[in-house]
Amino acid sequence: MSSTPSCNPGFSCGLDATLRVIAGKWKPLIIYFLIQGPNRYGELKRAVRGVSDKMLIQQLKELDSDGIVTRHDYQEVPPRVDYTLTPLGHSLAEALTPLCNWGSDNMAEVARIFAERESWSAGAPGPRPS
Amino acid sequence: MSSTPSCNPGFSCGLDATLRVIAGKWKPLIIYFLIQGPNRYGELKRAVRGVSDKMLIQQLKELDSDGIVTRHDYQEVPPRVDYTLTPLGHSLAEALTPLCNWGSDNMAEVARIFAERESWSAGAPGPRPS
DNA sequence: CTGCATCCCCTCAGATACTG
DNA sequence: CAGTATCTGAGGGGATGCAG
Numbered sequence: 001m002s003s004t005p006s007c008n009p010g011f012s013c014g015l016d017a018t019l020r021v022i023a024g025k026w027k028p029l030i031i032y033f034l035i036q037g038p039n040r041y042g043e044l045k046r047a048v049r050g051v052s053d054k055m056l057i058q059q060l061k062e063l064d065s066d067g068i069v070t071r072h073d074y075q076e077v078p079p080r081v082d083y084t085l086t087p088l089g090h091s092l093a094e095a096l097t098p099l100c101n102w103g104s105d106n107m108a109e110v111a112r113i114f115a116e117r118e119s120w121s122a123g124a125p126g127p128r129p130s
Numbered sequence: 131m132s133s134t135p136s137c138n139p140g141f142s143c144g145l146d147a148t149l150r151v152i153a154g155k156w157k158p159l160i161i162y163f164l165i166q167g168p169n170r171y172g173e174l175k176r177a178v179r180g181v182s183d184k185m186l187i188q189q190l191k192e193l194d195s196d197g198i199v200t201r202h203d204y205q206e207v208p209p210r211v212d213y214t215l216t217p218l219g220h221s222l223a224e225a226l227t228p229l230c231n232w233g234s235d236n237m238a239e240v241a242r243i244f245a246e247r248e249s250w251s252a253g254a255p256g257p258r259p260s
Numbered sequence: 261c262t263g264c265a266t267c268c269c270c271t272c273a274g275a276t277a278c279t280g
Numbered sequence: 281c282a283g284t285a286t287c288t289g290a291g292g293g294g295a296t297g298c299a300g
Binding site: 011012013014015016017018019020021023025028029032048049065066067088091092094095096097098099100101102103104105106107109110111113114 | 141142143144145146147148149150151153155158159162177178179195196197218221222224225226227228229230231232233234235236237239240241243244247
């Protein structure tokens with residue numbers, strides 16, 4: 001029955017379950033862009049810059065079979081396909097929001113950290129080994 | 131917000147920035163367990179099931195150099211080391227909460243989906259997934 | 261903790277089908 | 281030819297885990 005056990009087979013906790021769904025380099029981005037508007041393949045590809053066709057298609061396919069998005073093929077001549085979030089996917093996208101905000105809020109900080117890390121390889125005078 | 135740069139060098143959006151920090155198979159779990167309580171190395175290892183020593187140490191080290199956690203070595207015998215979240219790490223952990231909740235809320239759903247996907251190889255008499 | 265063997269993820273480059 | 285969506289194969293590199 002649906003007694004929602006505290007710790008189900010396979011998942012050590014809720015976060016664990018979530019991670020299985022959004023695992024991968026692009027899925028979080030894809031999901032998050034999907035809720036913001038663009039849903040045609042081309043739009044998505046432009047939004048998630050740096051992703052290759054293969055990856056985009058692949059991830060989209062996985063998200064589809066995971067019940068996060070729905071693929072709609074208009075079967076038209078200039079190919080037209082769009083992807084929309086399912087209710088489940090929509091709620092997931094919303095759960096992603098705080099992460100996005102965190103990144104926005106701390107972007108300067110994060111950028112600085114990464115910049116430093118790159119610079120020490122270039123010979124930074126950092127009194128900072130450990 | 132007033133001083134929040136729209137799109138900084140390298141990051142296409144906030145989510146992108148965040149993902150660079152929590153990239154990896156274990157980091158989100160580690161961070162989230164860290165906020166839930168105490169965390170000696172051993173505790174952590176028990177919490178994040180399936181992780182190897184090498185990976186745990188490695189990820190912890192990265193999180194440390196990313197300013198997310200702080201490593202404290204008591205230099206005792208028996209070795210005692212603990213890791214605590216920095217303010218930055220703490221806020222990140224909080225941003226992770228909705229994701230954890232999402233997983234908990236939809237664990238049954240997710241488990242079902244994954245179960246079905248695995249069953250195709252076992253020949254389940256399922257009433258057709260579609 | 262370091263080295264080594266492995267595996268999967270991801271990127272690159274090229275191909276297909278159809279229209280204006 | 282240009283544009284859209286998708287697929288295929290090859291290959292590198294990073295991530296992961298085991299043993300010394």
